[in-house]
Amino acid sequence: MKTAGCCFFDLFFTLIKPEYFPDMSENEVLGLGIEEWEAYAEDKALYHKRAGGLVMEETKIMEDITRLLPMQVSPLQQKELLRQRKARMRHALRNVDGRILEMLEQLKLSGRKLCLISNADVIDCMYWKESPLFPCFDKALFSCCEKLLKSDVRIYQRAMQYMNCTPEQSIFIGDGGSGELRGAKNAGMKTVFTEYLERKPEEQRRELMKEADWYITDIWELPGIVSKG
Known part of the structure; x- marks a missing residue:
């Protein structure tokens, strides 16, 4: 039929549109501008890896991103980065x-x-x-x-x-x-x-x-x- x-x-x-808002803005955790943060967060090789299903753990996704950064990221910052990224995506999907x-x-x-x-x-x-x-x-x-x-x-x-x-x-x-x-x-x-x-x-x-x-x-x-x- x-x-x-x-x-x-x-x-x-x-x-x-997953916009950045106060308390839903990963870049602010590290004192970076949005464009600077996204240069690392949306790195093409890393993105293809996680969007292709090769990395399915949310903490590993954030670890891979922060490994590219030219600064040390503490475990507490890692946790906050993930919290804010999840909050931003949730907000975009619900609103x-x-x-x-x-x-x-x-x-x-x-x-x-x-x-x-x-x-x-x-x-x-x-x-x-x-x-x-x-x-x-x-x-x-x-x-x-x-x-x-x-x-x-x-x-x-x-x-x-x-x-x-x-x-x-x-x-x-x-x-x-x-x-x-x-x-x-x-x-x-x-x-x-x-x-x-x-x-x-x-x-x-x-x-x-x-x-x-x-x-x-x-x-x-x-x-x-x-x-x-």
């Missing part, structure tokens, strides 16, 4: 833009299935079931659990298999990070590049436009695109 079409969503900077939730509900009412495909480590996704996004989705694939990251075409293919839909029935929506739009197109999906939660630098935007079938700045443009796509 042929299923209704499916919308596949990215998570970070598409549906949620979702109401317009996004309404839009997802509209897509479900139209008969579309919804599936999440997210590059995430165990800290990033540990509070997923507390999120108001959780009941909106039929399935969620997190890279650390799947042992595959976007833009590997296999994670999109796996998601479509779970959802019992073909590439022709599939639309992927994301902010373009990690080459995700290119990966979705390689899997045969149509793609929507969204800047609803965050605007990209002009040069990056131009490049991402090449990988997108549609471009939106307002998340409520999406139901109209989906109905035609």
Whole structure:
């Protein structure tokens, strides 16, 4: 039996934005600026390791990050860094833009299935079931659990298999990070590049436009695109 079409969503900077707030700001534990902290915390090699499921212990994730820092980090600081990072991710997942939730509900009412495909480590996704996004989705694939990251075409293919839909029935929506739009197109999906939660630098935007079938700045443009796509 042929299923209704499916919308596949990215998570970070598409549906949620893990912003830094007081008492949810790891960088302040070490007296670093956010950009300086993220240069270490988002180190590409370490991120691929943990988001690829090779490191599944939250304390080990933080130890690996702090090992890169040009300073000594005490056990007490390690504990506080982890506490604040977890608090920040939990806050982002629990405090979702109401317009996004309404839009997802509209897509479900139209008969579309919804599936999440997210590059995430165990800290990033540990509070997923507390999120108001959780009941909106039929399935969620997190890279650390799947042992595959976007833009590997296999994670999109796996998601479509779970959802019992073909590439022709599939639309992927994301902010373009990690080459995700290119990966979705390689899997045969149509793609929507969204800047609803965050605007990209002009040069990056131009490049991402090449990988997108549609471009939106307002998340409520999406139901109209989906109905035609």
